[in-house]
Amino acid sequence: MNENFKPKVTIMIPTFNQAEFIGDAIKSALAQTYSNLEIIVGDDASTDTTPAILEKISDSRLKYFRNSRNIGRTSNYKNLLFVHATGDYVINLDGDDYYTDPDFITEAVKLIKGNEDVIMVVARATTQAPSGNYISKIPFQENATGMQILSKLPDGMYFFMHMAVLYARKPALEVDFYRSSALSSDWESLYRLSLRGIVKYLDRNVGVWRIHGMNESGTIDPVKQLANLAIWPAIYKEAVAFGMNSVLAKYSSAKCIAYFAQSSCVRVSIFGNTALVKFALDVVKSYKFAALLMVLTPEYAARVMLSLTGYYRRKRAP
Structure with a gap:
């Protein structure tokens, strides 16, 4: 096993008019202990104070890109992945969510070491909603193929939490990630990608997905x-x-x-x-x-x- 295995990881943070939350998202990304890290914020032409908030944050790992016009949620995802991300592995953190586990990426990368067939690492996350909190589940096995996962759905243990899935960027580009404009564009991409390698499961609760009434997916x-x-x-x-x-x-x-x-x-x-x-x-x-x-x-x-x-x-x- 290569102990010097340190692939570059990109945390993508797409956002639109989320000034109330964006600071938490960026702070939690910057708190990750993994050293070879790139954090890119894709601002979809926000009309609130998002730009002013970003101007106050100075960190060499952070890059801020602002769209000249609003292109929509999925197109913003795709623009970040296809145009701006440079990592070997990528993870998406929406601008209104945040990580609670600073060692998430460090531990996820450990599961990839020595196994080039691992195409994604999946962890757990907390859904925070007005009706209460819910922690997602993962299977008991350490890994699975995409075929095994798709044969188990709609078993809730096999549902992916977008913010808790670290995936390989190059294969994602090859399968035209975020090609769908559907509400579950992340699932449409992640499940297709899972067919192309091994999915590793990381038994950690790594962050919070906020449900607050303004989520497009809700x-x-x-x-x-x-x-x-x-x-x-x-x-x-x-x-x-x-x-x-x-x-x-x-x-x-x-x-x-x-x-x-x-x-x-x-x-x-x-x-x-x-x-x-x-x-x-x-x-x-x-x-x-x-x-x-x-x-x-x-x-x-x-x-x-x-x-x-x-x-x-x-x-x-x-």
Whole structure:
């Protein structure tokens, strides 16, 4: 094993009008103990005090890039990765989140040493929401192939937390990372990338993902929720190209769509039953097998029925 293994790691921090949080994100990135570190902030033409905050931070590891116009969340991710990042490995920390484990990257790199097949290292993170905190789970095994991971979904232990995944930059560029504009553009990219190597698991809780009502990924827009389901056929189509049985791929994709469709029903129900029924019919129209699985899975069917009764609307009411 090469004890001098010190690949360059880039922490990408995309941000837009997050002046309230951006300082915490940058401070937590700068607190990482790993020595060969690059931190790049991609400001998507913020109109708040973000530029002024960045001007006050002086550190040779930190680079600040400001877009001349707003290009949108996923395009900002992609611009950072394809244009500005120079690390051998990359991790994305959204401007409203922060790391709590200063040794995260140091320990992640240790898992890559001596094994060039490791394409990503996945850790745990805390979701901080008004309803309470939740710590993500990881499998008990030390590593897995992308094929094994995709065959287990939608088991929650195999869901990736974007801010807790260190991945190899060159293969990410080759698979056109962040090609999708869907809400879960990170998953669409990370799961496809996982097919190209070994995924190592790091049993550490490394940071906090803030849910505060302004997150794009937390939107309840029915159109965006429906469009987001399309990431799963795309992911599993690629799995077939890597050797997954096509029937298993279609079944696994349908399971994921059913899981997230019933979750979306809960979110969409806030708009009332007219919007909810339209959303459900759109799911049936686009994903018939997944819709059938949703109906035949008691837990999912119960959530849809509760949504129709207005249970979740009342629960959200102040």
